[in-house]
Amino acid sequence: MAKVKTNFFCQNCGHSSPKWEGKCNSCGEWNTYVEEVVSTKSASADIPKLGSAGKQYEIRSITEIEANPETRFTTPDSEFDRVLGGGLVPGSLTLIGGEPGIGKSTLLLQLALRWKGKKVLYISGEESEGQIKMRAERIGIRNSECYILTETSTFKLFKQIKKLQPDVIIVDSIQTVYSELIESTPGSVSQIRECTGEFLRFAKESDTPVILVGHITKDGSIAGPKILEHMVDTVLQFEGDRHHLYRIVRAVKNRFGSTPELGIYEMKSAGLEAVSDPSRILVPDRDEPLSGVTISATLEGIRPMLIESQALVSSAVYGTPQRSCTGFDMRRLNMLLAVLEKRCGFNLGSKDVFLNITGGLKVDDPALDLGVICAILSSNADLPIQPDNCFAAEVGLSGEIRPVNRIEQRIEEAAKMGMKRIFISKRNADENVVKTKSIEVVAVAKVNDVFAQLFA
Numbered sequence: 001m002a003k004v005k006t007n008f009f010c011q012n013c014g015h016s017s018p019k020w021e022g023k024c025n026s027c028g029e030w031n032t033y034v035e036e037v038v039s040t041k042s043a044s045a046d047i048p049k050l051g052s053a054g055k056q057y058e059i060r061s062i063t064e065i066e067a068n069p070e071t072r073f074t075t076p077d078s079e080f081d082r083v084l085g086g087g088l089v090p091g092s093l094t095l096i097g098g099e100p101g102i103g104k105s106t107l108l109l110q111l112a113l114r115w116k117g118k119k120v121l122y123i124s125g126e127e128s129e130g131q132i133k134m135r136a137e138r139i140g141i142r143n144s145e146c147y148i149l150t151e152t153s154t155f156k157l158f159k160q161i162k163k164l165q166p167d168v169i170i171v172d173s174i175q176t177v178y179s180e181l182i183e184s185t186p187g188s189v190s191q192i193r194e195c196t197g198e199f200l201r202f203a204k205e206s207d208t209p210v211i212l213v214g215h216i217t218k219d220g221s222i223a224g225p226k227i228l229e230h231m232v233d234t235v236l237q238f239e240g241d242r243h244h245l246y247r248i249v250r251a252v253k254n255r256f257g258s259t260p261e262l263g264i265y266e267m268k269s270a271g272l273e274a275v276s277d278p279s280r281i282l283v284p285d286r287d288e289p290l291s292g293v294t295i296s297a298t299l300e301g302i303r304p305m306l307i308e309s310q311a312l313v314s315s316a317v318y319g320t321p322q323r324s325c326t327g328f329d330m331r332r333l334n335m336l337l338a339v340l341e342k343r344c345g346f347n348l349g350s351k352d353v354f355l356n357i358t359g360g361l362k363v364d365d366p367a368l369d370l371g372v373i374c375a376i377l378s379s380n381a382d383l384p385i386q387p388d389n390c391f392a393a394e395v396g397l398s399g400e401i402r403p404v405n406r407i408e409q410r411i412e413e414a415a416k417m418g419m420k421r422i423f424i425s426k427r428n429a430d431e432n433v434v435k436t437k438s439i440e441v442v443a444v445a446k447v448n449d450v451f452a453q454l455f456a
Helices: 078-084 106-116 129-139 154-164 190-205 225-231 278-282 330-342 366-381 407-416 447-455
Strands: 004-010 031-039 093-100 120-124 148-149 169-172 210-214 235-238 246-254 260-266 273-274 293-300 303-315 323-326 351-357 389-393 420-423 440-444
Touching: 004 190, 004 366, 031 190, 078 260, 093 106, 093 190, 093 225, 106 120, 106 129, 106 169, 106 210, 106 273, 120 154, 148 154, 154 190, 154 235, 190 210, 190 225, 278 303, 293 366, 293 407, 303 366, 303 407, 323 330, 330 351, 330 366, 351 366, 366 389, 366 447, 407 420, 440 447
Parallel strands: 093 210, 093 235, 120 148, 120 169, 169 210, 293 389, 323 351, 389 420, 420 440
Antiparallel strands: 004 031, 235 246, 246 260, 260 273, 293 303, 303 351
16 A cells, blocks of 8 residues: 655645745745645556657767757647747647636637647546537537547546557646546646646657646636746747637747747637737727827737827826826836926826727837827827827937837838838938838937927
């Protein structure tokens, strides 16, 4: 009979301790230790050996190792490929997290159904076969190479995987899977760590890409110990408001590509549809100019986009002015308001300021600064800005207009969307940029220069 013992695990970082402690010695968080039953039996021989399990590894000099070219195979979803950096890498472990009901299962199921020429195994521990079949019929795609398995035991899972030999595996979700080597309940820290480790070993030995779905906590982080995100190769965050149509897949960590990439989807009755040209959706057509509305040219990864900023400035009623923003950093908004107050002479200290980035996006590109400031000034003076004006520059603490990277791509995107004029920093304005014929490029050095150009 196996010897059983209990340990206390930190729910934040996964650190273990033989006794309960108020503060975790590893991550410093308070009241995060939970007691779990842990089995010390080593029954790894019960798990079927898959791939090159008998491969011997030796110490080698880095100059003796041959670099294999990175091979990828593309998925049926162009937006998913964009976020991954060009497609799935064989043997990679990908973790995707998001709020309940945001559409994670729908996205991965329609990915499995659209994948032609690959055997895809969709493992579900949350739904029955009938529920998955109903969603597949709603999506309206039939694929005989998409296989469904409703099982939660890793020992039984790997037996079925060895029998099928799939090309891609999707696990929905990792919190529902349990290993018989650990006697704690599914979803506990030790179970999540052990199950992820088993799928990691399988992926590396068999060169089979595995996609894991992870739940998230109240503060928006992926549930389980932080070590879970360190074990996987790629971490994707599925964002969006359930009351809006658009969903965003953002790369938080990617060992095989760049992290700032994102993919945009539109939720429809038949599933999620990729948005190939987000600028046309995020920037609506207006019949007449409105005060407090500006268009900015931003970059998400390698993709240029036009985003609309909306500001509302009004007199404070209750003495203390309110500062509120959606989709923009609150601390950066306070900094920009201080620049307008100190350097430019605009009296905004007694005004309520509300800022909104349309489309439900969260933007951290500094090139949005100039558009945000112009939207605030436009609302404060109640003077509309022409809808064919665009902005792409950072604002410094002294009120200067600072340059941003890849300005040519921003200008091309603005011109493609029909913008007539774009405001950039003087230090971005070289000869090739200024000579653009399809759009007027206005180079400015100070915030006051922009105000004079817009409202003269």
